Amino acid sequence: MTGRRAALGAWGRAALAAGVLWLVLIQPNHPAAMTWGAFAMFPLELPVIVLGMIALPGRGWLSRIVRAALVATLLVLVVAKLADFATFVAFNRAFNILVDAPLIAAAWNLGSGSIGVAAAGMSVVAAGLALLGLAVALWWALGVWVGMVSGPGLRRAAVVALVPAAVLAVAEGGQAMRAWALPFDPPGAAFTARVGVERAIFYTAALRDLEEFRRRAAEDPFAGSSAGSSAGLGGLLDRIGDTDVLIVYVESYGRSSFLNPLYAGTHPVTLARIESRLAERGLAMRSAFLTAPMVGGQSWLSHGTIATGLWIDNQRRNAAMLASPRRTLFHFARDAGFDTAAVMPAITMDWPEAAFFGFDTILAADDLGYRGEAFNWVTMPDQFTLLAMDRALRQGRPGVDRAPLFAQVALISSHAPWTPVPELLDWDAIGDGTEFNAMARAGDPPEVVWRDHDRVREQFRRAVDYTLQVIGSYAERHAAAPPLMVVIGDHEPAPFVSQVAGFDVPVHLIGPPDLVERAAQWGWQPGLVPGPDAPVWRMDAFRDRFLEAFSTGPRSDPPGAGIEEAALRPAFPWERLP
Incomplete structure (x- = not known):
């Protein structure tokens, strides 16, 4: 009886640990996705993480390094999705750390000016404590699955199962990014992984765009114009x-x-x-x-x-x-x-x-x-x-x-x-x-x-x-x-x-x-x-x-020449709903 109670307790902890990971992985980054329907999405990253934890050899230094890296990665993605959510509410676009860092100071100035420094400060402290609590919860949840099985045979089985789970998650992510098309509908979505990958892709493109912008800024069609000059006007x-x-x-x-x-x-x-x-x-x-x-x-x-x-x-x-x-x-x-x-x-x-x-x-x-x-x-x-x-x-x-x-x-x-x-x-x-x-x-x-x-x-x-x-x-x-x-x-x-x-x-x-x-x-x-x-x-x-x-x-070039022709509102990949 004691053994059965212990087993039920272990599986209960495992289910709770999986639930913590599941909630983090289905977290929306857009207000329109904040619906009850979001709970019906199955995150394809979940079996990859769980199987990866089971496959780790015990609770040694390797498992601690992997757990710490996963906790850090998931926390970064949680914050990124929260930042997206906030900027979609305020600015109707996703957050871009390359260009939006000054918004943090601006948000503090507006918030402290509107509700007072004390209330704004308490909000910041509460947010920090919430993230700290989430980090502890994630560390615990990952640790539960590390200790779920014993024996090299079961860990090898987890490694074998991990391969198709990872392939499916990657395949769904690629399909969602329109990199390829699958002949079937995957039983879930690798949304959180896409957020990370697509941001890395976009940041690279954003840096290239900045170089092009600098070139256009220097090519002013009115650069030679001055009052009374014959150049341009x-x-x-x-x-x-x-x-x-x-x-x-x-x-x-x-x-x-x-x-x-x-x-x-x-x-x-x-x-x-x-x-x-x-x-x-x-x-x-x-x-x-x-x-x-x-x-x-x-x-x-x-x-x-x-x-x-x-x-x-x-x-x-x-x-x-x-x-x-x-x-x-x-x-x-x-x-x-x-x-x-x-x-x-x-x-x-x-x-x-x-x-x-x-x-x-x-x-x-x-x-x-x-x-x-x-x-x-x-x-x-x-x-x-x-x-x-x-x-x-x-x-x-x-x-x-x-x-x-x-x-x-x-x-x-x-x-x-x-x-x-x-x-x-x-x-x-x-x-x-x-x-x-x-x-x-x-x-x-x-x-x-x-x-x-x-x-x-x-x-x-x-x-x-x-x-x-x-x-x-x-x-x-x-x-x-x-x-x-x-x-x-x-x-x-x-x-x-x-x-x-x-x-x-x-x-x-x-x-x-x-x-x-x-x-x-x-x-x-x-x-x-x-x-x-x-x-x-x-x-x-x-x-x-x-x-x-x-x-x-008149100018020699037609009206509107020199105006940048980039897309008006580029649809950043992570702006798509899960």
């Missing part, structure tokens, strides 16, 4: 005259504002109302869509893509761009006689990358004169940002009292966590920003709002609507002497907020009719509400087409 940006140009980025503003019923009943209505008011004041408007290089965050990638005409879809490309001789819109504007500037209320630390872009003036958060309370992560309301820009850069008449301005302006009131949301004030009633203090204290804090995804989406709807109202009110305020405003959504919000698949963002041109009508040649639609059939460009097309449209003299 007859007169650089001379069709704009003395009008100020404002490239205004609206945080987290995407096509979802027109497709998702949660937002489509608000944002297009606000835009139509603004359109009517601006038309009465004599302004012209045209709209279309641009395809952003990412969703959910990393706005600087969109800023770099617009400025340089290069497709900057990851941090490694961003670093290569900064090290390249590429000239930006702001370099060309400076050559054409504009004062160039960046108005960046989210910049609260040193920004050495700014030296690359060709800005004469940089107005970071501390330079804008805001003395009011912050709106959680958002340093100041968008209305104050635009008013501070006017005070610092747009006093007097362009071309008479000062040079015309060519500025990049980042509006951030629609940045996560979207609470609290400001209200529009009378422009003349705003002083140092303390007028917004009561709004900054209003409503529930992020740690309360973010417990309910429906409330998060509602706050997002209100935040974007506020920023659109600010832009409309600003354009109306300056209708007598209007700047040319290019209003661009930098990216879609996180997918759980947008609930729309895709990377498209609206772009609006607002300003003097003679300048706005130059966008008619692009096919951009009149007004502020682009229809579903509005043109869609990749963001890297914007720089060259803008330069062509607002400069005299």
Whole structure:
């Protein structure tokens, strides 16, 4: 009886150990795979691991080395799949350690700013303890199977069985990677092994892609162009005259504002109302869509893509761009006689990358004169940002009292966590920003709002609507002497907020009719509400087409030359669901 109880206990431990390995191996790396159906998948790596453990000769040094290597490998893959899961939720793509390491610091800054340093720190500690506990569980589970059998005959049998199990796992993995086709459907999937193999393959390809990107960055079709030169353009940006140009980025503003019923009943209505008011004041408007290089965050990638005409879809490309001789819109504007500037209320630390872009003036958060309370992560309301820009850069008449301005302006009131949301004030009633203090204290804090995804989406709807109202009110305020405003959504919000698949963002041109009508040649639609059939460009097309449209003299190469032709959204192999 005692022997039977011991045997049952041994097999019970073995079943539990196999269960631990099974849960690790079926762990999804995509939110769409987080379903009960995931539990029905049989991981083909499981028999390979179990048979491999049985085949080890006892509990000596070799078994400990193999167990340690397996535990380390499985932990790395668990973390990789968790990172994928998180970046799919936030950015609708898989995690890439080659380019996404800075996201770790960015996630900490956003998390600690939203829920507090203590809560964010506790979350990090809890995650670390969970991984430590998993490592202990895996070490135990592998050890159970090492001691399951005794005798060389049984271990040899395990080695014999290990060969077809490994062949089947490799065959299924190759089929899933489209390396070959099997004449039958395997009884499971080697998903976790594929994650590791496919990442190694992709990283190699990514390094090759980076070299190609560096070459393209150096081959600028406008490299020889300058104001009044005969090379490339007859007169650089001379069709704009003395009008100020404002490239205004609206945080987290995407096509979802027109497709998702949660937002489509608000944002297009606000835009139509603004359109009517601006038309009465004599302004012209045209709209279309641009395809952003990412969703959910990393706005600087969109800023770099617009400025340089290069497709900057990851941090490694961003670093290569900064090290390249590429000239930006702001370099060309400076050559054409504009004062160039960046108005960046989210910049609260040193920004050495700014030296690359060709800005004469940089107005970071501390330079804008805001003395009011912050709106959680958002340093100041968008209305104050635009008013501070006017005070610092747009006093007097362009071309008479000062040079015309060519500025990049980042509006951030629609940045996560979207609470609290400001209200529009009378422009003349705003002083140092303390007028917004009561709004900054209003409503529930992020740690309360973010417990309910429906409330998060509602706050997002209100935040974007506020920023659109600010832009409309600003354009109306300056209708007598209007700047040319290019209003661009930098990216879609996180997918759980947008609930729309895709990377498209609206772009609006607002300003003097003679300048706005130059966008008619692009096919951009009149007004502020682009229809579903509005043109869609990749963001890297914007720089060259803008330069062509607002400069005299044709270029020798056709529109769009020099724009990178890599696939818009490469389907990384590990993004496929198990």
